[in-house]
Amino acid sequence: MEIKSMHFKARAAAQLANAGLQANLKKVKGKFVDKRRDAIADFCAQGGDFEALREAGEDLRDRVLADLDLWLEKFEANATARGATVLWAKDGAEACRLIVDIAKQHDVKKATKSKSMLSEEAGLNQALEAAGIQPVETDLGEYILQINDNEAPSHIIAPVVHKSKEEIADLFARVHKKPRLTDIGEMTREAREVLRSHFLSADMGISGGNFLVAETGSVALVTNEGNGRMVTTVPKVHVVITGIEKVIPTLEDLSLMLRLLIRSATGQPISNYVSLLTGTKGEGDFDGPEHLYYVLVDNGRSNLLAGEFNAMLRCIRCGACMNHCPVYQAVGGHAYGWVYPGPMGSVLTPLFTGMKNALDLPHAATLCNQCGVVCPVKIPLPELLRKLREKQVEKNLRPLGERLALKAWAWVAARPALYHLGTRFAVRYLKWLAGGKQSIPVLGVAPEWTVGRDFPAPQGKTFRELYAQAKKS
Amino acid sequence: MRVALFVTCLVDLMRPRIGFAAIRLLEAAGCEVIVPESQTCCGQPAFNSGDRAAAAMLAKKVVAEFEAHEYVVAPSGSCADQIRNEYPGLLADDPDWHDRAVALASRVFELTDFLVNVARIDKLPSDFTGTLTYHDSCTGLRSLGIKSQPRQLLDRLPGVTVREMSGAEECCGFGGTFSVKFGEISAAIAERKCDNIRSVGADAVVGGDLGCLLNIEGKLRRMGDETPVLHIAEVLAGSR
Numbered sequence: 138m139e140i141k142s143m144h145f146k147a148r149a150a151a152q153l154a155n156a157g158l159q160a161n162l163k164k165v166k167g168k169f170v171d172k173r174r175d176a177i178a179d180f181c182a183q184g185g186d187f188e189a190l191r192e193a194g195e196d197l198r199d200r201v202l203a204d205l206d207l208w209l210e211k212f213e214a215n216a217t218a219r220g221a222t223v224l225w226a227k228d229g230a231e232a233c234r235l236i237v238d239i240a241k242q243h244d245v246k247k248a249t250k251s252k253s254m255l256s257e258e259a260g261l262n263q264a265l266e267a268a269g270i271q272p273v274e275t276d277l278g279e280y281i282l283q284i285n286d287n288e289a290p291s292h293i294i295a296p297v298v299h300k301s302k303e304e305i306a307d308l309f310a311r312v313h314k315k316p317r318l319t320d321i322g323e324m325t326r327e328a329r330e331v332l333r334s335h336f337l338s339a340d341m342g343i344s345g346g347n348f349l350v351a352e353t354g355s356v357a358l359v360t361n362e363g364n365g366r367m368v369t370t371v372p373k374v375h376v377v378i379t380g381i382e383k384v385i386p387t388l389e390d391l392s393l394m395l396r397l398l399i400r401s402a403t404g405q406p407i408s409n410y411v412s413l414l415t416g417t418k419g420e421g422d423f424d425g426p427e428h429l430y431y432v433l434v435d436n437g438r439s440n441l442l443a444g445e446f447n448a449m450l451r452c453i454r455c456g457a458c459m460n461h462c463p464v465y466q467a468v469g470g471h472a473y474g475w476v477y478p479g480p481m482g483s484v485l486t487p488l489f490t491g492m493k494n495a496l497d498l499p500h501a502a503t504l505c506n507q508c509g510v511v512c513p514v515k516i517p518l519p520e521l522l523r524k525l526r527e528k529q530v531e532k533n534l535r536p537l538g539e540r541l542a543l544k545a546w547a548w549v550a551a552r553p554a555l556y557h558l559g560t561r562f563a564v565r566y567l568k569w570l571a572g573g574k575q576s577i578p579v580l581g582v583a584p585e586w587t588v589g590r591d592f593p594a595p596q597g598k599t600f601r602e603l604y605a606q607a608k609k610s
Numbered sequence: 611m612r613v614a615l616f617v618t619c620l621v622d623l624m625r626p627r628i629g630f631a632a633i634r635l636l637e638a639a640g641c642e643v644i645v646p647e648s649q650t651c652c653g654q655p656a657f658n659s660g661d662r663a664a665a666a667m668l669a670k671k672v673v674a675e676f677e678a679h680e681y682v683v684a685p686s687g688s689c690a691d692q693i694r695n696e697y698p699g700l701l702a703d704d705p706d707w708h709d710r711a712v713a714l715a716s717r718v719f720e721l722t723d724f725l726v727n728v729a730r731i732d733k734l735p736s737d738f739t740g741t742l743t744y745h746d747s748c749t750g751l752r753s754l755g756i757k758s759q760p761r762q763l764l765d766r767l768p769g770v771t772v773r774e775m776s777g778a779e780e781c782c783g784f785g786g787t788f789s790v791k792f793g794e795i796s797a798a799i800a801e802r803k804c805d806n807i808r809s810v811g812a813d814a815v816v817g818g819d820l821g822c823l824l825n826i827e828g829k830l831r832r833m834g835d836e837t838p839v840l841h842i843a844e845v846l847a848g849s850r
């Protein structure tokens with residue numbers, strides 16, 4: 138996917154000015170935040186300990202990442218033993234090449250797809266189209282985006298959360314060339330009718346993978362629409378595209394991760410469908426693919442393994458961090474300008490696409506830690522964002538003015554006499570600006586502050602001055 | 611108990627009365643209060659901007675100024691957290707300074723936490739009356755567990771009723787330098803907070819961190835709302 142993260146600020150401003158989007162974004166809270174809270178309350182009411190579960194999830198993911206190569210080899214051996222072919226891609230371009238080659242080899246004209254963020258990372262749809270293969274998104278949200286001129290998703294599990302029902306009704310009427318429907322059930326039925334023929338006529342199915350289970354060589358898929366089952370079992374070829382970090386050791390581990398993932402993502406105790414797919418269609422099986430491929434993509438992940446950002450590889454793509462992020466809630470996913478939005482996206486985008494492409498993202502956070510406390514695998518997102526800020530400073534990537542201002546401020550703050558002289562001057566200046574009022578409507582030294590709010594006037598003298606006076610008297 | 615007051619740079623600059631209120635409260639709790647003269651800032655602006663060197667320099671300054679005191683108290687969750695939980699890591703490369711930071715860390719407290727759990731204040735010097743709503747600042751809440759402490763103290767004021775707003779634990783959008791780097795987003799987040807404050811209809815909104823309070827006050831005023839915005843120390847010390 139094209140990177141537009143360098144334009145975060147302008148994109149965010151456009152989203153803030155978009156009244157329709159702002160109304161749609163208000164749904165995020167009720168839809169995800171409240172549901173997650175209720176699901177966890179239920180879990181605890183039944184005697185569960187969600188905090189202990191998060192700790193277990195963190196431990197498990199760390200354990201896997203410490204020996205990632207071994208677990209991947211184990212997965213490869215077991216998947217291969219069950220008839221699958223495991224292929225490795227160092228980046229998105231290689232993943233696309235491998236999948237186009239597979240498609241050509243099997244004479245594929247049309248590929249149905251279930252949701253995969255890695256496919257977005259790799260730009261797979263464009264690569265398939267360029268090779269004359271028709272990709273058809275079958276996740277309802279992804280389908281909506283695809284028929285709307287391949288619009289980018291704005292959320293990792295709810296890709297059209299930025300759209301209203303009305304907008305989708307208009308889109309369906311235009312693209313399906315049918316009378317406009319507004320009942321969600323009817324609209325879904327209409328989309329399903331369109332998709333049904335694609336399901337039956339596709340020669341290849343492409344899915345993502347929520348987890349790869351090493352001991353059985355299986356892939357686990359968590360979905361709510363059932364499209365994943367059609368994609369993975371009807372066509373003769375099934376390709377799984379996912380990141381190398383998605384492996385976990387055992388089925389027992391899978392049950393732990395599912396408990397964490399689904400409650401954190403949608404607030405359901407379990408999703409409508411959990412598919413565990415192992416190997417190709419065997420003798421006597423009614424369904425399943427004749428050919429099964431795993432395309433396991435690195436795309437920057439292995440670079441993180443040994444470094445200070447390795448905790449980010451624990452991520453299981455639940456979306457809780459963005460749902461709870463005040464910045465995401467205000468500007469939506471498109472502002473972030475690449476595949477992954479919200480706190481996890483602000484960490485991953487600079488790491489995967491290069492620091493310089495996303496200078497704003499690590500700074501576009503209040504460090505409130507509403508993300509860190511909900512992350513099911515306890516990724517310290519604010520700390521990672523702060524570390525990225527440090528990297529920018531180390532690499533001299535911050536604007537000169539900002540660097541100088543910080544240096545000058547810190548230099549003065551280390552010299553109390555000078556600092557106190559400076560603050561005495563500053564409060565008097567601010568007081569003068571306020572001109573007897575309680576608020577300063579335009580602040581020249583920090584213009585950003587006063588775009589959307591006043592700057593309260595200072596009391597008039599520094600604490601230090603007043604304290605010295607009080608002590609004397 | 612001898613307590614050194616960490617005034618915080620924002621209180622020094624913008625609202626000295628909060629510093630005096632803190633002194634009054636600490637004295638009411640039976641503490642002897644010392645205000646180290648050379649203090650300036652805990653270094654959060656540098657730390658959160660990624661300037662580790664500047665942050666470490668200021669951390670050493672604070673450690674040197676405060677380590678001789680029995681306790682250190684700040685009328686701010688985020689400054690207390692910075693000294694308590696971030697300094698040791700920040701100074702990890704320098705064993706001597708690291709040890710000094712660790713030795714100081716466990717004696718550093720946010721004001722309400724200190725009053726409730728360490729000094730166990732008995733009588734509050736306040737006759738404040740009215741309905742208040744309390745905004746939980748992020749760092750105090752999520753890093754130091756400041757939640758019940760201010761409410762316990764407010765509960766002891768006979769004339770005060772606390773009415774909880776919805777989303778009291780949600781960020782107000784301040785975020786330190788974030789508020790001047792991404793002013794529009796920051797103000798949009800503040801607007802949601804202020805909507806919640808306004809719909810609860812309290813006589814004043816109260817919090818424990820001046821940064822958040824200035825943000826909330828600025829947004830309320832821009833919205834044409836004159837609801838007083840007070841620091842918890844001002845309410846508890848009755849100095850309004």
Ligand code: SF4
Pocket residue numbers: 401451452453454455456457458459481508511512513514515516
């Ligand atoms: S960082 Fe944590 S909360 Fe965010 S998507 Fe990943 S697992 Fe979920």
